[in-house]
Amino acid sequence: MPTVTIDDKPIEARLGETILQVARRAGVWIPTLCHHEALSSSASCRICVVEIDRGGWWQVVTSCNYPVRGDLTVRVNSERAIRGRRGVMQLLLARCPESKELRKLARRMGVDGTPYPKVTEAQRNCILCGLCVRVCEERIGASAISNAGRGVERAIAAPFRMPSDDCIGCGACAAICPVGTITVRTHEKEVEISPFKSRASLVRCSECGCPVGSELVKQALADRGGPKLVEILARRPICPQCKREKLAKELTVAVPSGNRGTSVRTT
Numbered sequence: 001m002p003t004v005t006i007d008d009k010p011i012e013a014r015l016g017e018t019i020l021q022v023a024r025r026a027g028v029w030i031p032t033l034c035h036h037e038a039l040s041s042s043a044s045c046r047i048c049v050v051e052i053d054r055g056g057w058w059q060v061v062t063s064c065n066y067p068v069r070g071d072l073t074v075r076v077n078s079e080r081a082i083r084g085r086r087g088v089m090q091l092l093l094a095r096c097p098e099s100k101e102l103r104k105l106a107r108r109m110g111v112d113g114t115p116y117p118k119v120t121e122a123q124r125n126c127i128l129c130g131l132c133v134r135v136c137e138e139r140i141g142a143s144a145i146s147n148a149g150r151g152v153e154r155a156i157a158a159p160f161r162m163p164s165d166d167c168i169g170c171g172a173c174a175a176i177c178p179v180g181t182i183t184v185r186t187h188e189k190e191v192e193i194s195p196f197k198s199r200a201s202l203v204r205c206s207e208c209g210c211p212v213g214s215e216l217v218k219q220a221l222a223d224r225g226g227p228k229l230v231e232i233l234a235r236r237p238i239c240p241q242c243k244r245e246k247l248a249k250e251l252t253v254a255v256p257s258g259n260r261g262t263s264v265r266t267t
């Protein structure tokens with residue numbers, strides 16, 4: 001088993017593990033933005049940079065995708081590594097100055113602002129980490145969005161920057177966005193994924209009328225889930241809160257006179 005020495009602390013590692021995985025297992029904090037355990041690594045944000053010993057010189061690498069191939073000496077909290085990560089954060093803050101999530105991470109890293117000019121409105125609020133693109137492709141299987149444009153014009157968008165018919169309105173991209181840029185908006189009859197402007201029919205709870213998801217997500221689940229799930233999804237839609245209340249009513253029996261106001265739950 002190879003040994004990864006992080007800031008003078010030796011840790012046993014498995015071949016193929018990334019430096020980030022080893023560090024996390026050992027309780028060493030390295031900031032990440034474009035990384036998610038359930039998705040492939042893209043190392044696009046560069047916020048996780050560390051130094052590794054190359055035998056006489058130290059190389060700066062991204063820890064989220066650098067694999068352990070043998071014994072390795074890593075510096076996470078060296079002056080150069082910290083300066084590198086803070087520099088990246090300052091650049092990202094210029095793109096996303098209003099993001100609460102980004103500012104919170106910046107504070108934790110000891111960065112309280114950016115010396116760089118703010119980017120234009122069109123480029124604003126997205127750090128181009130690509131997590132939304134990867135979750136849509138790798139987990140949802142929709143591939144509704146992708147990188148569009150080049151250089152300073154680069155953005156995450158649906159084809160031709162038009163609302164995409166491939167979007168099922170699942171909201172996975174919004175849930176995974178680390179800077180809170182993608183949002184799910186519910187309208188009377190539709191769910192809208194902003195800023196991609198794609199819309200899907202909304203399913204509402206049959207009891208209280210609150211939104212429970214999109215019709216296309218229901219169909220996608222039915223397609224993947226087999227007959228049992230098809231049968232469940234064919235029932236009247238119900239939100240988790242109403243479901244809990246309904247279940248509580250079914251399981252609760254009132255205790256007769258003398259003990260009014262109390263109840264017991266059956267098993």
Ligand code: SF4
Pocket residue numbers: 132135136140142143144145166167168169170171172173174193196198
């Ligand atoms: S809401 Fe649309 S764009 Fe976002 S992950 Fe789901 S299918 Fe992809």
